[in-house]
Amino acid sequence: MAAPDAPSGPDVTSDSARAALAARTAPAALAELDRRVVGCGACPRLVEWREEVARTKRAAFADWTYWGRPVPGFGPSDARLLIVGLAPAAHGGNRTGRMFTGDRSGDVLYQALYDVGLASQPTSVSAGDGLELCGVRVTSPVHCAPPANKPTPGERDTCRPWLVQELRLLRPTLRAVVVLGAFGWQAALPAFAEAGWTVPRPRPAFAHGTRVPLAGPDDGPGLDLFGCFHVSQRNTFTGRLTPGMLRDVLHSAARAAGLAGTAGDIGAT
Numbered sequence: 001m002a003a004p005d006a007p008s009g010p011d012v013t014s015d016s017a018r019a020a021l022a023a024r025t026a027p028a029a030l031a032e033l034d035r036r037v038v039g040c041g042a043c044p045r046l047v048e049w050r051e052e053v054a055r056t057k058r059a060a061f062a063d064w065t066y067w068g069r070p071v072p073g074f075g076p077s078d079a080r081l082l083i084v085g086l087a088p089a090a091h092g093g094n095r096t097g098r099m100f101t102g103d104r105s106g107d108v109l110y111q112a113l114y115d116v117g118l119a120s121q122p123t124s125v126s127a128g129d130g131l132e133l134c135g136v137r138v139t140s141p142v143h144c145a146p147p148a149n150k151p152t153p154g155e156r157d158t159c160r161p162w163l164v165q166e167l168r169l170l171r172p173t174l175r176a177v178v179v180l181g182a183f184g185w186q187a188a189l190p191a192f193a194e195a196g197w198t199v200p201r202p203r204p205a206f207a208h209g210t211r212v213p214l215a216g217p218d219d220g221p222g223l224d225l226f227g228c229f230h231v232s233q234r235n236t237f238t239g240r241l242t243p244g245m246l247r248d249v250l251h252s253a254a255r256a257a258g259l260a261g262t263a264g265d266i267g268a269t
Contacts, residue, residue: 075137
């Protein structure tokens, strides 16, 4: 699958681009940002890999037309809770076009979100399956599937402007963030700083269950940053991350975001 006509990289850092987004309503601005993400072609290695995977496919998905492009964030524009992963999976998000959709990591994540009352259903199999998130958005610091699930530091940094602008657009309502894994943590901290929040110095280290308050810009509301082991098969199959551990972090983050009691029984486990 060939990539669509696209700019060479993120175009959200200029004053004019930011002003154009700011002039839109929040849903329209986020939709426009997502459209620009999908058209990005800034990282040649990632472009080549995502398109090669989309052409060759996995045998189990031979009848699928793979997405094969950058995968935008998923969830409402007024989200109070953000979940930050790593990058789309080659035969998950790169196939379906939606974050954490169509792979086993997504099976674990969306089941947990459903268990704590933040998702309308426990499964996420395709972009048209009817899944809705309640007060939650899911994104990643790298929007293209990388070889061996390992983006380079340069690819991470090239993709950062997308995350920074997404954070800026979510800032009026965003009150808590769950970061999955050390890579996402390292990528997210400078993005939060660039988007206006105050990140402590020295920068806090990643750990499962850690909670770090970030002061907001211009005396505005801050947010609570939570660390959680990634929902990778390596972690979930070995028991390093159990469903109960994931639910506990999501439950704490939902309460910090002010979502408790707004989407069913958030305390249910």
